[in-house]
Amino acid sequence: MHTLIFSISFSVAVSIFLKLARRGGIRVDxxxxxxxxxxxxxxxxxxxxxxxxxxxxxxxxxxxxxxxxVLLPSVFLIMAAAVRRAGIVRSDTAQRLSLILPILAAFLVFHEAVSGRKAFGVALALCALACLLTRPRAAAAEASQAVDTVTPEDETRGSAARGWPTLLGVWAGYGCIDILFKQMARSGAGFTGSLLLSFALAGLLTGLWLLFRRARWHARSLASGLLLGVLNFGNIYFYIRAHQTFPDNPTLVFAAMNIGVISIGTLAGAGLFRERLSALNMLGIGLALGAIVLLFPR
Incomplete structure (x- = not known):
């Protein structure tokens, strides 16, 4: 269980970093x-x-x-386009709803056994997700974790009709990344070598994209990437380890990660950034804890 706790903690730390970086003028790309x-x-x-x-x-x-x-850096770009065209709130919701894809994959691709207890846990997790995503518009915009490559001038809300292809890309992109990490964990290949290669390929493509855009390098932004790298490394490392720890229960990992990050992120937002929480949000946190208890193997 400690692998899940560490992964959730690092993921929330990444979200806090991105929020502070945006406020500090860091060029997150x-x-x-x-x-x-x-x-x-x-x-x-x-x-x-x-x-x-x-x-x-x-x-x-x-x-x-x-x-x-390809997906790890590309999803940042898709998210940036979604924020410009459909708004931060819709984009963040699309990212969170991507939980549906890996849960479906757990049963259809990884052949996880379905029980009444597990089905109820999944249903409870989706209810928790709905409660946690229901916020006042201003609070939801502040709480968004999906502003990775967005500058202040990019945040003009667009039309949902124009933005739906990018929202679909966000939903599919994050869901597929979760599934691919699970597949990597069960592939039997060398774990450390696979992790190194995935980071190297993502870094190479991100660097080429910045060169193609003729980015003006910003020393403080580059230096802040060192901290982001430590946090992101911890998040992905422990996430894959969690899948290896619970090889027969991918639903637990998928649901615990997504719901855990949203729940703790919600509390962190309230405590650190004075974001408003409603009674429905607090109910969502309670439902999330219940869902994880139900999904945890006996």
């Missing part, structure tokens, strides 16, 4: 590029993957790594 380089360095230093066999991965693993290398 540049911080994201350094974040992947930092994650690569941490992987080499702490995990010491076997470099002599690094590229000797099965074709199926290379496919997973290639998809992650």
């Amino acid at each position: 540049q911080a994201i590029a350094v974040n992947y380089a930092t994650a690569v360095a941490l992987c080499l230093w702490l995990l010491r993957p076997p470099l002599d066999t690094l590229f000797q991965q099965p074709p199926a693993v290379w496919l997973i790594l290639g998809l992650l290398g």
Whole structure:
């Protein structure tokens, strides 16, 4: 269980970082590029993957790594477009509703056994999600964790009709990333080497994108990427470890991560940033805890 707790904690810390970075004028797209380089360095230093066999991965693993290398940075860009066209609140909701995809995959792709207790836990998790996402508009906009590559001038609310393709991209992108990490955890390939390659590919593509845009480099933004890299490395490392710890219960990991991050993030927003909570939000936190208890294996 400690792997899930650590992963949730690091994920919430990433969200807090992004909120503070945006307020401090950090260019988060540049911080994201350094974040992947930092994650690569941490992987080499702490995990010491076997470099002599690094590229000797099965074709199926290379496919997973290639998809992650593209999706991890691309979802930031899609999220930025969604915020510009459909607004922060709708974009954040689309990201959270992506939980539906990995839960479906747990039963349809990973063949997790369905029981009445587990089905009730999933239903409770979705109810908790609805309660936690129901907020006053101003509070929801402040609480959004999806402002990664957005500058203040990008935040003009657009039309939902124009923005629905990007919202669909956010929903599918985050859901697919969760599924791919689970697939990586069960692939049997070298864990540390796979993690290193996924960070390296994502960092390479992010760097190329910034060069293509002829970005003006910002020293403070680049330096802040070091901290983001530490937090993001911890989040992904423990998330994959959680899937390895509960190989037969992916629903627990998917639901606990998403609902746990939203619940703790909601409390952190209220405590650190004075975001308003309603009685419905507090009910959502209670339902989330109940869902995790139901999904946890006996």
